Amino acid sequence: MIPEIGHFALILALGLAICQSVLPLLGAHRGSTAMMAVARPAATAQFVFILIAFVCLTWAFLDSDFSVLYVANHSQLSLPTIYKISAVWGAHEGSLLLWVLLLSGWTILVCRYSRGLPAPFSSRVIGVLGILSLGFLLFTLLTSNPFERLIPAPADGSDLNPLLQDPGLAIHPPILYMGYVGFAVAFAFAIAAMISGNLDQKWARWTRPWTTAAWLFLTIGIALGSWWAYYELGWGGWWFWDPVENASFMPWLIGTALIHSLAVTEKRGLFKSWTLLLAISAFSLSLLGTFLVRSGILISVHAFAVDPERGLFILTFLSIVIGGALILYAWRAPGLDSEAGFKPLSRETFLLLNNVLLVIATILILGGTLAPLIVEVFTGEKISVGPPYFDLAFIIPMLPLVFLVGIGMHTAWGMQAPSKLAQLIKKPAIVAIVLGIALPFLIYGSSGALLVVGVVAGIWIMIMAAIQPIGYWRKNGTILSMPRGILGMSIAHFGVGMFVFGVVIVSSFSIEADRGLRPGETVNVAGYDFTLKSLDDIRGPNYTAIEGNFEVRKNGAFISDLRPQKRTYLVQQSPMTEAAIDAELERDIFVALGDPLGDGAWSVRLQYKPMIRLIWLGAFVMALGGIVATSDRRYRATGREH
Amino acid sequence: MKPRQQRMLAVGLVAIGIGIGVALTLTAFEENMMFFIDISDVNEGKYPANRNFRVGGLVVEGSVERETGALEIQFDLTDLNTELTVIYSGILPDLFREGQGIVAHGRLGTDGRFIADEVLAKHDEKYMPPEVAESLKQYRPAVAPETDMEAKQP
Amino acid sequence: MRYLFPIIAFGLLIGVFIKGLDPERDLNALPSPFLGKDAPAFDLPKLKNPSERVSSSDYQGVVSLVNVWATWCVGCRQEHEFLKSLAQEESVPIYGINWRDRREDALEWLDVLGDPYIASGYDHDGRVGIDWGVYGAPETFLIGKDGTVLYKHLGPLDRVRWNQDFLPLIQEELENIK
Numbered sequence: 001m002i003p004e005i006g007h008f009a010l011i012l013a014l015g016l017a018i019c020q021s022v023l024p025l026l027g028a029h030r031g032s033t034a035m036m037a038v039a040r041p042a043a044t045a046q047f048v049f050i051l052i053a054f055v056c057l058t059w060a061f062l063d064s065d066f067s068v069l070y071v072a073n074h075s076q077l078s079l080p081t082i083y084k085i086s087a088v089w090g091a092h093e094g095s096l097l098l099w100v101l102l103l104s105g106w107t108i109l110v111c112r113y114s115r116g117l118p119a120p121f122s123s124r125v126i127g128v129l130g131i132l133s134l135g136f137l138l139f140t141l142l143t144s145n146p147f148e149r150l151i152p153a154p155a156d157g158s159d160l161n162p163l164l165q166d167p168g169l170a171i172h173p174p175i176l177y178m179g180y181v182g183f184a185v186a187f188a189f190a191i192a193a194m195i196s197g198n199l200d201q202k203w204a205r206w207t208r209p210w211t212t213a214a215w216l217f218l219t220i221g222i223a224l225g226s227w228w229a230y231y232e233l234g235w236g237g238w239w240f241w242d243p244v245e246n247a248s249f250m251p252w253l254i255g256t257a258l259i260h261s262l263a264v265t266e267k268r269g270l271f272k273s274w275t276l277l278l279a280i281s282a283f284s285l286s287l288l289g290t291f292l293v294r295s296g297i298l299i300s301v302h303a304f305a306v307d308p309e310r311g312l313f314i315l316t317f318l319s320i321v322i323g324g325a326l327i328l329y330a331w332r333a334p335g336l337d338s339e340a341g342f343k344p345l346s347r348e349t350f351l352l353l354n355n356v357l358l359v360i361a362t363i364l365i366l367g368g369t370l371a372p373l374i375v376e377v378f379t380g381e382k383i384s385v386g387p388p389y390f391d392l393a394f395i396i397p398m399l400p401l402v403f404l405v406g407i408g409m410h411t412a413w414g415m416q417a418p419s420k421l422a423q424l425i426k427k428p429a430i431v432a433i434v435l436g437i438a439l440p441f442l443i444y445g446s447s448g449a450l451l452v453v454g455v456v457a458g459i460w461i462m463i464m465a466a467i468q469p470i471g472y473w474r475k476n477g478t479i480l481s482m483p484r485g486i487l488g489m490s491i492a493h494f495g496v497g498m499f500v501f502g503v504v505i506v507s508s509f510s511i512e513a514d515r516g517l518r519p520g521e522t523v524n525v526a527g528y529d530f531t532l533k534s535l536d537d538i539r540g541p542n543y544t545a546i547e548g549n550f551e552v553r554k555n556g557a558f559i560s561d562l563r564p565q566k567r568t569y570l571v572q573q574s575p576m577t578e579a580a581i582d583a584e585l586e587r588d589i590f591v592a593l594g595d596p597l598g599d600g601a602w603s604v605r606l607q608y609k610p611m612i613r614l615i616w617l618g619a620f621v622m623a624l625g626g627i628v629a630t631s632d633r634r635y636r637a638t639g640r641e642h
Numbered sequence: 643m644k645p646r647q648q649r650m651l652a653v654g655l656v657a658i659g660i661g662i663g664v665a666l667t668l669t670a671f672e673e674n675m676m677f678f679i680d681i682s683d684v685n686e687g688k689y690p691a692n693r694n695f696r697v698g699g700l701v702v703e704g705s706v707e708r709e710t711g712a713l714e715i716q717f718d719l720t721d722l723n724t725e726l727t728v729i730y731s732g733i734l735p736d737l738f739r740e741g742q743g744i745v746a747h748g749r750l751g752t753d754g755r756f757i758a759d760e761v762l763a764k765h766d767e768k769y770m771p772p773e774v775a776e777s778l779k780q781y782r783p784a785v786a787p788e789t790d791m792e793a794k795q796p
Numbered sequence: 797m798r799y800l801f802p803i804i805a806f807g808l809l810i811g812v813f814i815k816g817l818d819p820e821r822d823l824n825a826l827p828s829p830f831l832g833k834d835a836p837a838f839d840l841p842k843l844k845n846p847s848e849r850v851s852s853s854d855y856q857g858v859v860s861l862v863n864v865w866a867t868w869c870v871g872c873r874q875e876h877e878f879l880k881s882l883a884q885e886e887s888v889p890i891y892g893i894n895w896r897d898r899r900e901d902a903l904e905w906l907d908v909l910g911d912p913y914i915a916s917g918y919d920h921d922g923r924v925g926i927d928w929g930v931y932g933a934p935e936t937f938l939i940g941k942d943g944t945v946l947y948k949h950l951g952p953l954d955r956v957r958w959n960q961d962f963l964p965l966i967q968e969e970l971e972n973i974k
Contacts, residue, residue, distance in 0.1 A: 069874070154873040235733065277802060284806075291813075311817050319810050326803035333799045344649075364667060370812070371675070377815045384696060386674035393670065396663045514732050516711050575736045594733035598710035603733050700926065741922055 003068050006056025007147040009049040010097075013104075014137045016046040020107075021130030024123035028195075036123040040111045043126055046133065047104040054101050057146055058088050067153035070094060070146045076159040076571050078542040086170035087160045092294060092310075093146035095173060099290075100136045102174070102181045107133065110185055110210070117206060124192035125185075132184050135317045143310045159542065159571035168228035176221030176248060180286040182214020183251060186258065187283035190276045191325060194332040204266035204275065209635040211262060211279075212488075215255045216626030222248050223619035231579050236512060236590050236607045238615060241390035246369045247289030250362050254282045257358040260351045267413055268348060270340060273333035274355070280329060284322045285362075291318055292369075343415045350408030357397040357404075364393035402457040402500055405493055406464035428467070432460035444509050444610070451508045458501030465493035488629025495621030502614025511608040514594065518601045526608035528589060529553045535602065543567045545578070548593050548602065552582065559589070564604075566593045588612050676747065681721040689750060697726060697756060698745040706740060716755075719746070730758040737763040835862070835937065835945045836927040840917030843894050843902055850891065850915040855939060859946075859969055861890045862937040863913070863953075864930050867901040872934045875952035876909050882958070883912035888966065892916030895925045895933055938962055940969050 020042035027035025057070075061084045066072040074087045074094075089098040107129045114122040140146070163169070189207045193199040225248065230238045239245065258278040265275045291314045342348040368385045375383050410424055436456030440447040469490050472482045479487060511526040522531040533549045545567040552559040562580035569576060579592040587610045594603030678696045679689045689695055702725060705718035714731045717740075728746055738744060738761065748758035839851035855862075863879065865872040883890055892913035894902045899918060906916075919925055928937070938947040946965050949957060 072873075150874050152877065273799065280802075315810070315813055315817060322806055323803065323810070326806055330799045330803050344652075368671065370809075371671070373816050374812055377812055382678035384676050384678070385671065386676060389667075389670045389674035393667050396666060400659070514713055516713055518711075577736055592733075597708065597712065601711040603713050605733055703921070703923070741926060 002056050002059050002063075003065070003147040003149065006053040006060075007145065009052040009056065010137065010141060010147075013046045013049040013053065013100075014134065014141060016042050016049065017130050017134040017137055019130075020046060021127050021134055023127075024130070025127035025195075028120040028123040028127070031120070033119065036119050039123045039126040039130075043104070043107045043111050043130070046130075047101075047108050050097075050101050050104045053147075054088075054097055057094060057097060058085060060147075061085065061088055064157070065153070066155070066157050067150055068146075069148045069150040072150050072154055072157045074157070074160050076157045076542060078570075079157075079160060079165075080541055082167070082170060083160055083165050086164070089173050090160050090164045093140070093144045095177075096136065096140050096144050097146055098174060099177050099181060100133060100140060102177050103129070103133050103136065103184060106178075106181055106185055110188075114206075121192055121196060124195055125188045128188035128191045129184060132188075132321065135321065139310075139313055139317065143313050156571070159569060162543070162567070162569040162574055162576045163233060165569075166228065166232050168224055168232065172221060172224040172228055175217055175224060179214050179216075179218025179221050179255075180248070180251065180289070182210065182217055183255060183279075183283040183286050185210040185214065186279045187325070190279035191328065194276065194328045197332055197335065199272050199276070199336050201266050201269050204262050205634065207279070208259070208262050208266060209630045209632075211255065211258055211282075212626045212630045215252070215259055216623040216630075218248070218252050218255060219619055219623040219626065222252060223616045223623075226619075227616050230612075231581055231590075233577075235577075235592060235605055236510075236579075236609065238506075238612065241365075241368075241387045243369050244289075244293050246365055246390075247285075247292050250365055250369075251282050251285040251289065253358050253362045253365075254278055254285055257355045257362075258282050260354050264348055264351050268340075268342070269338060270342065270348060271352070271355075272336045272338070273329075276329060276333055276336070278355075280322070280325045284318075284325070287314075287318050287322065291315060345411070345416045345418055345421070347408060347411045347413045347416070350404055350411055353404055354401060354408065357401045361394055361397040364397070365390060368393060399453070399457070402461060402496070405496065406460050409464060409489060409493060410467070424467075428460065428463040432456050432463055435459050440508070444505075448508070451504060454500065454504030454508075458497050458499075458504060461497030461500060462494055463497075465490045465497060484628050484632035485634065488625045488627070488632070490625070491628055492622045492625025495618045495623075495625060497618070498614045498621055499618030502611045502618055505611035506609055506615065509610045510612075513606050515604050515606060516597050516601045517604050518599070523606065525606040527554060528559065528606075528608065530591065530604075530606055532602075532604070535600075538565070540567070542571065543569045543576070546593065548580075548591070548604070550580070550591050552589060552591075562589070562591045564591045564593045583613060585613055586611060678745075681719060681726045682723045684726055684750065684756070685724045692749075694747060694749050694759075696745055696747050697728075698743065699726070700743055701738070701740050703740045719744070719756075726756055727754070728756045728758050728761075730761050732761075734761055735763040739763075833945060834943050835939050836924075838893070838917065838919075838924045838927065840893070840919055840924060843892070843899065843906075843916040843918045846899075846918065850917045852943070854915070855889060855891060856943065857941050859888055859941055859966055860939050861888050862893060862928075862939060863890055864893045864895050864925065864928065864933050864935045864937075865916075866895045866897040866933045867905045871952040873909075875934055875936075875954065876912070878952075878954050878958070879912040880910050889914045893919050893924055893928070895919050895930060896922040938965060 019038055023035045023042070024039035027033070027038070057068075059065075060068045060071050061075050062081070064071070064075060064077055064084075066075075070091070070093050074091050075084055079087065087094070089095040107126065110122075110125060110129065114125065117125075186207055189203070189210065193203050222245075225245070226238050229240065229245075230236065258275065261271050261275045261278055264271045291311070294310055294314060368389050371385050372383050375381055406428070407421065407425060411421060433456055436452050436459055437447070439455055439459075440451055468486060469479050469482065473479045476482075513523070513525045515523050515525075517523065517530075517532045519532050519534050522529050524530075529552070531551045531553070533551055536547045536549060538545050538547050545565040547563050547565045550562040550564070552562060560582040562582060564580040565578040567576040567578055568574070577592050577594075579590055581591075582589040587608060590605075590607040590609060592605045594605060596602055676694055676696050677690060678698065681697055681699050683689065684697060697719060699719040699721045702718040702720050706715065707717070708715040713733075714729065715734065716727060716729045718725045718727050720726075728748075729751075730746070730748075735744075742763060745762045746756065746758040747760040747762075748756055751757045835852065837852045839849055842848045842850050861882075879890060882888070890913050892915070894916045897918075897920065899920070902916070902918070906913075917924065922930075928935075934952055936949045936953050937945055938949075940946045946969060947961060949961065
């Protein structure tokens with residue numbers, strides 16, 4: 001009964017999505033207040049029904065109702081409760097439902113905070129969001145119904161993929177989707193502006209907090225995904241340039257460009273059509289990611305189970321939404337750009353460079369991601385593109401950017417006096433260069449050209465980002481009253497510096513060794529002594545495991561006990577490696593069990609990863625900067641202004 | 643310098659920078675592009691010389707050999723037409739098993755064995771790497787693999 | 797003109813995607829490689845009675861179904877009722893290949909849910925599954941009188957698919973032979 005309620009609620013939501021899209025758009029066109037007034041109630045009701053559907057599915061999981069096909073395929077009686085809940089979005093159908101729920105959640109937030117905007121504009125925004133919701137609800141109901149029955153019900157389910165039975169992955173998808181879906185709001189704002197043919201600086205101010213909010217979720221989502229890959233499947237790697245990772249990274253890059261370009265549009269009224277294009281692209285790349293991941297068109301380790309029918313549906317939807325938006329763009333954008341130019345040495349220039357470099361990086365990554373598909377379609381050859389390509393394609397445009405960031409944030413709008421800027425830069429530049437050359441030698445005892453460049457860049461950004469908050473604090477004794485926009489920017493850029501620093505150190509000084517070990521033996525890796533004390537058989541709720549008991553010492557001093565496992569999940573009989581990690585801010589020690597080598601020996605991977613925490617910490621600091629920036633009073637005022 | 647010269651200089655520098663960037667990226671792309679080669683083609687000598695490529699197939703039952711305690715492992719891969727011996731030193735993916743479809747990255751050694759620097763298996767055991775599936779599809783009808791595999795059994 | 801670039805680039809991309817989704821290329825559709833060719837021979841111990849054997853010669857000269865199943869597979873559970881009703885109609889004999897399973901589990905399954913199969917072969921190590929190009933359970937093969945594979949269905953079978961995909965082929969096969 002419960003699943004039928006959920007199914008029915010989804011159908012009702014579909015009906016409401018039609019109301020929410022057609023009536024407000026038509027009303028805005030005709031100037032009918034009554035029709036526009038439908039927008040908010042329809043969106044709210046739609047959210048309620050989607051929430052009901054979501055709760056029903058969650059209930060079916062908690063209740064282990066295996067008469068629901070999706071539950072039978074992705075759960076099991078002895079699955080721990082937290083994973084029964086996260087299993088709701090553990091596979092295609094449920095994750096789509098989550099997607100729709102979040103889209104609808106963003107929509108009611110827009111409803112709530114757009115009351116101060118002109119009615120035709122907010123109606124159009126909500127209407128466009130309604131169309132998107134309509135598309136995804138149709139997709140769910142027609143090709144991916146999570147409530148499909150399986151009668152008679154099996155006695156037990158076939159379990160959740162063991163890889164997904166992990167706390168990191170339980171929260172990664174909702175947060176990542178919050179980011180993906182959040183760009184729909186910026187997209188809807190862009191479409192609404194193009195329909196009305198009116199794009200002013202106020203528009204940019206309305207759009208900014210939404211974009212930043214979506215971006216910060218995406219930032220956290222990607223960081224969580226990377227962290228999960230690191231300890232759960234990466235054997236210590238933290239980024240693989242897998243198509244699915246790229247699918248989330250490209251919207252992030254464009255979203256970052258959009259945040260910066262919106263700043264120019266708000267402050268100076270420039271880059272209007274460019275900002276629109278970025279707003280369309282950020283969400284388009286989110287949709288494209290969905291398509292790539294769920295159609296099976298690209299080969300990836302993360303890809304969902306595949307169904308050509310679904311691929312075709314998303315492709316059609318994609319063509320309508322993105323194609324429609326771009327046609328509208330080609331038609332409307334030419335009228336929007338102003339003739340005003342700007343001076344070469346000004347913040348505008350730096351933000352333009354930021355945009356150009358981010359877009360170049362995105363295009364290069366998109367090219368590498370799609371190359372296997374394109375080559376195969378045209379030549380029939382099956383190729384793959386290795387990570388070194390992506391490393392380089394990313395580093396080349398980013399290297400100038402990381403140096404420009406430091407200068408850009410201290411450059412004035414309009415025009416900057418070169419002498420003052422030079423004076424400001426001089427000291428930090430010297431400090432960064434000296435530290436960049438000295439630090440690797442002092443701490444790690446070696447160096448290299450690229451390493452120095454990277455370390456200098458990381459320190460440089462951190463120093464430059466700290467200047468303004470420190471200056472404000474000295475003057476006022478607090479930084480809490482500092483304008484939130486500037487404070488947020490400084491924090492986010494500081495996070496970039498941490499990230500750059502972490503990446504450079506990890507890639508230069510990581511030590512990794514695969515060894516064969518018998519119980520009682522000790523190996524030394526990176527100055528740490530790893531002793532395999534014993535191998536024990538243990539039993540978890542739905543798996544059995546062999547657990548290695550390692551003792552780690554450095555120069556005789558005890559560091560940590562590590563217990564990596566090799567699990568076998570009982571239902572799917574699939575093996576899983578659970579690494580054990582001793583984490584400190586300045587380094588991780590990572591131990592994973594490989595395979596039995598015979599004669600009681602096991603292959604073991606031992607790793608030393610300096611500063612790897614800074615990679616994720618840097619990402620979280622960036623996101624924190626986003627939170628601070630969205631709390632700026634300037635944006636809150638928009639709700640009340642009339 | 644006059645402002646115009648300055649601007650020319652700036653534009654020139656940017657152009658040179660972009661040029662170097664493009665050249666580097668294209669080279670990186672060329673170098674990191676790896677072809678997937680069917681095992682039968684490898685055995686007929688149709689593979690790119692002096693560069694890495696990928697092969698994929700089923701791990702032949704009973705072919706996995708390793709010296710006790712050593713990391714080096716050797717196994718045969720089949721596309722159900724011909725076989726290729728692969729050697730690998732390192733930790734195998736969780737779902738590496740006999741009979742399972744896998745993909746290996748590496749190059750062909752002078753002794754005709756494939757030296758893998760990476761061995762990949764799918765995360766989900768119900769799933770076969772598509773390239774492997776494709777490769778198998780091509781060859782399956784030609785032979786009766788049963789005898790072929792039987793011969794390998796000790 | 798420059799405002800048209802995005803839509804043109806996107807159009808080209810969509811073109812590539814459409815070609816990429818072409819079922820001919822679809823890497824996951826996996827049409828049976830021996831459609832219209834002889835089904836691979838097999839010879840397996842019977843599930844219920846390991847001393848007896850079930851082999852491809854058992855269904856020589858008859859249109860029959862070969863169904864690959866396992867107790868760990870939810871899809872098999874899903875199609876089981878349908879297979880039973882099919883068995884009751886006695887239109888085609890159904891042979892099972894119990895794939896990568898444990899004998900006691902499989903026997904219990906047939907005991908509890910009923911047994912639609914003339915006989916099931918016990919393919920514990922999945923060797924026959926490999927010969928038959930099985931990518932996942934359940935899979936169902938329609939075998940013609942002369943032992944060729946007429947059709948292969950991936951995933952759970954139901955009445956709709958049966959009527960739509962299998963029945964016409966069976967009709968045709970029976971008429972052809974006459």
